Amino acid sequence: MAGEQLALTVLMGVFLVGVVSLVSRMENLRAYAPLTSGDAGYGDSAATGHKPSGLLRWLTTVDHKDIGILYGVYATVAFVWGGLAVMLMRVELTTPALDVLGSTGVYNGLLTSHGITMLFLFGTPIIAAFSNYFIPLLIGADDMAFPRINGIAFWLLPPAALLIWAGFFLDPLTGGTVEAAQTSWVMYAPLSAEQANQGVDLMLLGLHLSGISATLGAINFIVTIFTERSPDVNWANLDIFSWTILTQSALILFAFPLLGSAIIMLLLDRNFQTAFFAVNGGSPILWQHLFWFFGHPEVYILVLPPMGLVSWILPKFSGRKLFGYKFVIYSTLAIGVLSFGVWAHHMFSTGIDPRIRASFMAVSLAIAIPSAVKTFNWIATMWNGNIRLTAPMLFCIGFVANFVIGGITGVFLAAIPIDLVLHDTYYVVGHFHWIVMGMIAFAAFGAIYYWFPIVTGKMYQKRLAKMHFWLSEIGVVITFFAMLLLGYLGMPRRYATYEFNGLIAPLSQVTTLHQVATLGAFIILFAQIIWVFNLVQSYLEGPVVETEDPWDLKETGQYSREFEWFAEQLDSTDDDAPALAADGRGEPSDD
Amino acid sequence: MSSRTFDRETLLDLIVNAIPLAMMAFFVGVFVLYNPFGTDIANQAIQLSIVVITFSALVLLTYFSARAISNAEAELKADPEEFAEPQAAAADPSELTSSDESHGETAATGRDEHVDDESVEAEPTDEEPTDAE
Numbered sequence: 001m002a003g004e005q006l007a008l009t010v011l012m013g014v015f016l017v018g019v020v021s022l023v024s025r026m027e028n029l030r031a032y033a034p035l036t037s038g039d040a041g042y043g044d045s046a047a048t049g050h051k052p053s054g055l056l057r058w059l060t061t062v063d064h065k066d067i068g069i070l071y072g073v074y075a076t077v078a079f080v081w082g083g084l085a086v087m088l089m090r091v092e093l094t095t096p097a098l099d100v101l102g103s104t105g106v107y108n109g110l111l112t113s114h115g116i117t118m119l120f121l122f123g124t125p126i127i128a129a130f131s132n133y134f135i136p137l138l139i140g141a142d143d144m145a146f147p148r149i150n151g152i153a154f155w156l157l158p159p160a161a162l163l164i165w166a167g168f169f170l171d172p173l174t175g176g177t178v179e180a181a182q183t184s185w186v187m188y189a190p191l192s193a194e195q196a197n198q199g200v201d202l203m204l205l206g207l208h209l210s211g212i213s214a215t216l217g218a219i220n221f222i223v224t225i226f227t228e229r230s231p232d233v234n235w236a237n238l239d240i241f242s243w244t245i246l247t248q249s250a251l252i253l254f255a256f257p258l259l260g261s262a263i264i265m266l267l268l269d270r271n272f273q274t275a276f277f278a279v280n281g282g283s284p285i286l287w288q289h290l291f292w293f294f295g296h297p298e299v300y301i302l303v304l305p306p307m308g309l310v311s312w313i314l315p316k317f318s319g320r321k322l323f324g325y326k327f328v329i330y331s332t333l334a335i336g337v338l339s340f341g342v343w344a345h346h347m348f349s350t351g352i353d354p355r356i357r358a359s360f361m362a363v364s365l366a367i368a369i370p371s372a373v374k375t376f377n378w379i380a381t382m383w384n385g386n387i388r389l390t391a392p393m394l395f396c397i398g399f400v401a402n403f404v405i406g407g408i409t410g411v412f413l414a415a416i417p418i419d420l421v422l423h424d425t426y427y428v429v430g431h432f433h434w435i436v437m438g439m440i441a442f443a444a445f446g447a448i449y450y451w452f453p454i455v456t457g458k459m460y461q462k463r464l465a466k467m468h469f470w471l472s473e474i475g476v477v478i479t480f481f482a483m484l485l486l487g488y489l490g491m492p493r494r495y496a497t498y499e500f501n502g503l504i505a506p507l508s509q510v511t512t513l514h515q516v517a518t519l520g521a522f523i524i525l526f527a528q529i530i531w532v533f534n535l536v537q538s539y540l541e542g543p544v545v546e547t548e549d550p551w552d553l554k555e556t557g558q559y560s561r562e563f564e565w566f567a568e569q570l571d572s573t574d575d576d577a578p579a580l581a582a583d584g585r586g587e588p589s590d591d
Numbered sequence: 592m593s594s595r596t597f598d599r600e601t602l603l604d605l606i607v608n609a610i611p612l613a614m615m616a617f618f619v620g621v622f623v624l625y626n627p628f629g630t631d632i633a634n635q636a637i638q639l640s641i642v643v644i645t646f647s648a649l650v651l652l653t654y655f656s657a658r659a660i661s662n663a664e665a666e667l668k669a670d671p672e673e674f675a676e677p678q679a680a681a682a683d684p685s686e687l688t689s690s691d692e693s694h695g696e697t698a699a700t701g702r703d704e705h706v707d708d709e710s711v712e713a714e715p716t717d718e719e720p721t722d723a724e
């Protein structure tokens with residue numbers, strides 16, 4: 001049985017490789033790139049020269065900078081949605097009984113929405129915000145290789161969000177026949193296949209759309225970085241953020257189509273009586289394999305670009321160049337490859353063959369090396385540097401610190417015997433939140449502050465930004481340490497209540513730790529309110545940035561391309577200085 | 592490029608990927624020599640192929656990226672005027688390759704000896720070790 005499957009798989013693999021080589025022989029793919037060489041010269045290109053004003057501009061734009069801003073706003077909205085969902089859950093968890101939300105179904109719906117929203121609607125888009133805005137600037141390209149596809153990729157996302165959240169809106173309208181999906185973000189069969197609720201179908205369609213969007217974006221970035229670089233940028237001086245986006249795009253290209261296919265199979269199971277994942281005749285474990293073959297690369301899709309952002313920003317405030325630029329590149333590439341060989345570390349306790357399990361442990365331990373190397377690079381960059389604790393730098397340092405804990409807890413989980421104890425406890429939740437909140441969100445905040453002057457032409461309020469950092473870091477430490485401890489005590493994840501008896505876990509300690517975690521979550525919430533206030537207030541009323549070098553980068557020779565571009569914008573809008581709004585170009589007034 | 596595929600500096604940079612490769616090779620050895628789970632050809636084939644395929648993919652990617660990067664460095668070195676400043680820190684300011692005088696003079700801060708350490712693995716292609724170390 002296993003032998004036949006193996007033979008079939010190998011045959012299929014050979015066939016696919018054959019198809020790829022045939023296609024690449026027949027077609028000269030390079031011929032599809034519209035502009036074969038990039039050159040500096042912003043604003044000359046026809047695509048970005050004339051923009052309509054007002055709302056129409058934002059609806060029709062194909063300018064990479066505008067699209068970057070759209071991604072950023074979109075991600076922020078999603079962040080608010082996901083954040084409010086989790087606050088409701090945290091409040092529910094302050095007591096063991098079900099006191100607040102009224103039904104466990106509501107909790108499950110919020111849990112699902114929180115996970116999917118944060119990963120697919122906040123994480124990926126916030127990264128796309130930076131890459132869209134800054135990659136063309138950093139590599140000296142006119143725009144993305146395919147500006148219109150860039151626009152399409154963004155505009156697939158709002159309908160995706162509506163579909164993913166649809167259950168919440170339709171519940172009151174349909175009197176409860178369609179509810180929010182309660183599958184959790186991993187959508188394990190048979191649960192996901194058997195829930196009759198049509199909210200699940202809508203969510204799956206939404207996820208599919210967001211996957212298409214990510215894939216289009218990835219293709220665009222790969223082509224842009226390969227073909228649109230300015231002639232003076234080659235592989236040896238390509239900036240580190242572009243390297244991580246390139247790797248991320250390759251991961252997306254291999255991972256997301258697979259998620260799309262798996263989702264289609266699940267939709268077929270749900271609506272057309274197929275039995276891919278059915279308990280009888282199909283295989284629920286097949287779902288897990290497909291999902292995690294996508295799912296593990298997905299976590300690196302989310303974390304590599306933030307690592308790139310930190311590798312880019314941290315040296316600017318250390319007064320030194322990034323230590324071991326090429327170490328960072330090679331380790332990024334290594335993570336990219338290895339992340340496809342570790343997926344079953346999420347399935348150690350499912351009863352898969354112990355030999356296979358051992359292999360996945362081996363590769364999971366190997367992937368820890370390139371991850372750890374980066375940490376040492378960042379520390380070495382700061383070592384003896386001239387460190388300036390600006391808000392972006394604080395977030396970078398917080399990022400490194402949080403990665404130490406998030407990464408090491410991951411290595412523990414990769415060891416089979418430890419995982420069998422900790423799997424599906426709050427320890428896992430703690431592990432990945434140190435990473436997704438402590439790293440991905442932190443890098444995003446740092447980058448937002450760092451580039452705020454370029455994007456808005458204004459400066460943010462520095463005191464508030466520092467408060468934002470300190471409260472966030474304190475909140476993260478409180479919340480997610482409590483979660484690691486809860487995991488050690490054996491508190492299982494994904495439950496709305498925990499009225500269990502003392503044999504499972506000591507109830508009073510568990511309750512206290514849950515309350516501590518909720519307290520931390522409120523601190524994080526408060527910090528984010530400061531953040532949003534600061535951004536909006538500073539965008540509207542902040543001091544106009546008149547210098548082309550707001551971070552004093554010239555002193556240490558780290559003045560870079562995106563600020564050169566900013567300087568050009570300052571020059572060209574000299575006479576009407578305040579017109580430097582939104583995308584940094586003088587333009588028909590839209591406010 | 593030199594007659595050998597990679598020069599010493601590039602090989603040094605590649606250590607970072609050699610370690611995970613060595614770990615995977617080690618585990619392949621362990622799995623071949625030590626098998627407490629009994630014989631099952633199909634599952635053992637899967638077991639080994641997971642590590643071997645990942646290993647080979649990493650070897651290939653490392654090889655091609657290293658080749659691309661060291662060729663690019665050779666280009667940088669051959670024609671410094673044509674290129675933007677290299678990302679890797681340069682030890683000696685005179686070696687800076689900058690297309691733009693606005694950055695340049697002080698790319699490496701020269702603040703302390705660590706900058707020199709860095710150059711060992713970060714300097715654009717030099718066949719002969721420059722200084723320090």
Ligand code: HEM
Nearest residue numbers: 299303345346368371407410411413414423424428432435
């Ligand atoms: C040092 C490298 C890492 C290792 C070895 C590692 C290992 C693991 C393992 C073994 C699990 C499964 C635990 C279980 O369910 O029993 C896990 C879960 C998880 N990890 Fe990591 N991890 C690493 C880095 C990361 C990174 C960088 C991210 C995110 C960007 C991440 C995100 C996650 C998520 C989201 C889960 C939970 C998935 C779920 O069950 O919902 N991990 N990690």
Ligand SMILES: [Cu+2]
Nearest residue numbers: 296343345346
């Ligand atoms: Cu994983």
